[in-house]
Amino acid sequence: MLRRTWKGDLIAGLTVGIVALPLALAFGVSSGAGAEAGLITAIVAGLVAAVFGGSNIQVSGPTGAMVVVLGPIVAAQGAGVVALVTIMAGVMVLIAAVLRLGRAVAVIPWPVIEGFTLGIAVIIFLQQVPSALGAPAGPSPNSLVAAVQTVAATDWAAALVPLAIVAVVAVIMVLAPLVRPWVPGSIIAIVVVTVVSTWLALPVETIGTLPAALPAPALPSLSGVDVAALLIPAATIAALAAIESLLSARVGASLADTGRLDPDRELVGQGLASVASGLFGGMPATGAIARTAVNVRAGGRSRLAAIIHSIVLVGVVYLASTIVATIPLAALSGVLMVTAVRMVSVPTVRRIVTATRSDALIFVATAVVTIAFDLIIAVGIGILAAGVIALRTLAASSGVIREPLPGDPKPGDERIALFRLDGALFFGAAERLTDAISDTTGASVVIVRLSQIRDLDATGARVIVELIEGLERRGITVIIKGIQERHLTLATRVGVVGALRHPNHLVASLETAVEHARSHIAREQAAGTVSPAD
Incomplete structure (x- = not known):
């Protein structure tokens, strides 16, 4: 198969690598782990998951859902625990694979999945408000409340420059595909605003120094760390990683006929990917729906495409880390805000809310609980509500x-x-x-x-x-x-x-x-x- 697909895989890998760069940097910064952690995760986890996973076209790395979970962990215990909790979560995903839980994701109803996605999109957007305004984040652990607190305390005169950067990034990302569908709008937008910002010496915060090489793998230090307190966060990350990765793999399998998806092997790949990412100082990884879709549409048909995507990002580390360090944080916020909006499919939402009253209720409840409380709680409540409604429907049919x-x-x-x-x-x-x-x-x-x-x-x-x-x-x-x-x-x-x-x-x-x-x-x-x- 590789003899027939390698050219398409090469082009797809280059394309996905370019698309993944700003997202990896943005997710790393937004999580609190840092741009370096996001880039390392995209490289290491992307490579390991591609080799050991159960999908031929899945592209893995840092995702918005992980940002939502990691933010409170970093705020409570510091960025130093990210590598440790990443390894713990990876081991838990491997245990799920051994228990053959890969097919369990099939029981998650469609309204729950879409409500979960909508909730994550809203949280990602809200988390970018501080960087978009050039203001400190609000003290509340809830993204909605923190965003309101940030807006209330913003110096609007100082916020004009970062807001302008966000607006330019959004306009370029929206217009670029209209010129050519394959044009990577996020990269063009970041290049434009970085050049202008550097030339005009605009007063905006940038990514800062990045390493010029990948760090050596090492076990994270346990000194002063309450490992027991990390068990629940690690379990949450593991559950989220499994769910998101399997859903992403299912979406990829529906986009192209690239061989059978092995869900249990996919969990093995994602578990090993997070363990490897943690050893290199990265953050938890999952299959990324957006990057997987880009891979398929760009011609990727084998694991080679995801491997090339990681190689492209390695080239960035060794050849362009100095340039990447000058990217304004507001530019990354703009990328994530547009990405968050694109996560929500208006036609899909319309189909769900007009399908049946129960489907609409499950969808809205899952989204609201995701935003207000917790991602895994939201999925649990959504599945429970769907189960109760299904039982009522079954009982009514008797x-x-x-x-x-x-x-x-x-x-x-x-x-x-x-x-x-x-x-x-x-x-x-x-x-x-x-x-x-x-x-x-x-x-x-x-x-x-x-x-x-x-x-x-x-x-x-x-x-x-x-x-x-x-x-x-x-x-x-x-x-x-x-x-x-x-x-x-x-x-x-x-x-x-x-x-x-x-x-x-x-x-x-x-x-x-x-x-x-x-x-x-x-x-x-x-x-x-x-x-x-x-």
């Missing part, structure tokens, strides 16, 4: 119908009640369905058809037992017709068969059930009592 007896009516048929259960008989619907049968009056025999039951759980089977026992205590004979073979073992173990007055009251055909019921009615009419046995 029903109980009283049917007439087949064939010509016979004397005594009015004493026989025939019910059909449809749908799913599970903990969310069982009691509601069987209540309708329990309320039967005027019947001596009740036939319950179970052949149309799609799903049966232990709670549903137990409710059938209670239904049988309740009717039998009232002197009503119960005949069960048509338990499917796949449900019979469960029904037997829970006691459905044992609760019947006689084993012959479990029948396979409706004709047999009706004939048996009529024989009971005939004996009752002859004796004037209900027969206690078959």
Whole structure:
């Protein structure tokens, strides 16, 4: 395959490397770990994930979601713990791979994913407000509150220059693709504002000194670090890394036919990528949806493209670190603000909010909780809400119908009640369905058809037992017709068969059930009592 795709991979790798440079620098600065950490992560993690991951086209590196998580950690414990928490998170992702949890992301509903994405986009945008205004960040750990605090304390005269830089960057990034779709607007924008800023000696803060070479790998120091306090942040990062990487890989797989995606191997690659990134002093890495999409659209079809992307960034470190150091921070803020806006697809949002009321509720709730509280909590609440709504929908699709007896009516048929259960008989619907049968009056025999039951759980089977026992205590004979073979073992173990007055009251055909019921009615009419046995 490589012989056929190497030219496209080479072009794609160069393109993604150019696109990734400003994002890596911006995410590093925005997280508090520094531009160097963002660049190291893009190089090291991008290379390791490309070699060991489960996707042929995934491009990994620092992402906005990680910035959102790392910001509070750096604010609370300092940038020195980033490498350690990165390694811890990487090990946790590797454990998830060993446990074969890679396919678990498939259970995350679409509205949750999009609400999560919207929330992250809003937080990324809000986090850029201080740099865009050239003002210190607000003291609140919440991005929305901190942004409001920053705006309230801003010196607007001093903010005009960084705001102008942000505006120029945004305009160039928006217009560049209109001229040529392949034009890297972010790079052009950064080059323009950096040249102008340096030439005019504008009073703006820049990235500052970067290393002229990659650092040697080393274990982070544990001196003075409360490792136990980092366990929950590391677990949050690990969960986020797994979710975002698998989602990104799924998106990439949908864009091009480049071979099967192995989700568990992808977790191995992402876990090793974060461990390697931490050893070199980088930050946590995930699969990056935007860079992966650029890779596919630029012609990338194998792992070579992501490897070349890392090599391009290595060239930047060794050949252009002095130039990169002069980039204004406001320019990186502009890049991230535009990136955040582009993360939100208006047509997608419109489809979700107009689909169903429950989908709209899940989408909005996930986004709001993401912005107001925590990313992983938001995903958990979104999945929980989706599960509850799905159970309600499933329960609503279940029903109980009283049917007439087949064939010509016979004397005594009015004493026989025939019910059909449809749908799913599970903990969310069982009691509601069987209540309708329990309320039967005027019947001596009740036939319950179970052949149309799609799903049966232990709670549903137990409710059938209670239904049988309740009717039998009232002197009503119960005949069960048509338990499917796949449900019979469960029904037997829970006691459905044992609760019947006689084993012959479990029948396979409706004709047999009706004939048996009529024989009971005939004996009752002859004796004037209900027969206690078959």
